[in-house]
Amino acid sequence: MPNVLLSLPPLYTVVGVYRLLMDPKIRGPVWDKCRNGTLRGLAVASVYGTVMYGPERWFVSLFLSKSGRLQSLLTIPYVTSYFSVQTWATIMFVTSQMSGIIRFFLSKNLRLAK
Secondary structure, three states: OOOOHHHOHHHHHHHHHHHHHHOHHHHHHHHHHHHHHHHHHHHHHHHHHHHHHHHHHHHHHHHHOOOHHHHHHHOOOOOOOOOOHHHHHHHHHHHHHHHHHHHHHHHHHHHHHO
């Protein structure tokens, strides 16, 4: 592999995702390896999100209610018209933690599937 192309990792990511989605010879074995990790990760992440939404919302509202600067930084025009700023910040925090949980469960299986 030429060293010139190694400086373009986003290109390799796009090509890899395309081949994963379009080539059944790759998609089948990778999905077979990652299916259980995906399902376990989604189950644990959904339970975690359900349980931790309330405490996270309390924690976020505790700090956001006292900081006008944080509220102005987190205000997004179209999104915060549907949700309050506290709800929006809580959703962002919980979903980032949930993606970390899913990544944890998938990491070993993805290494094996390579």
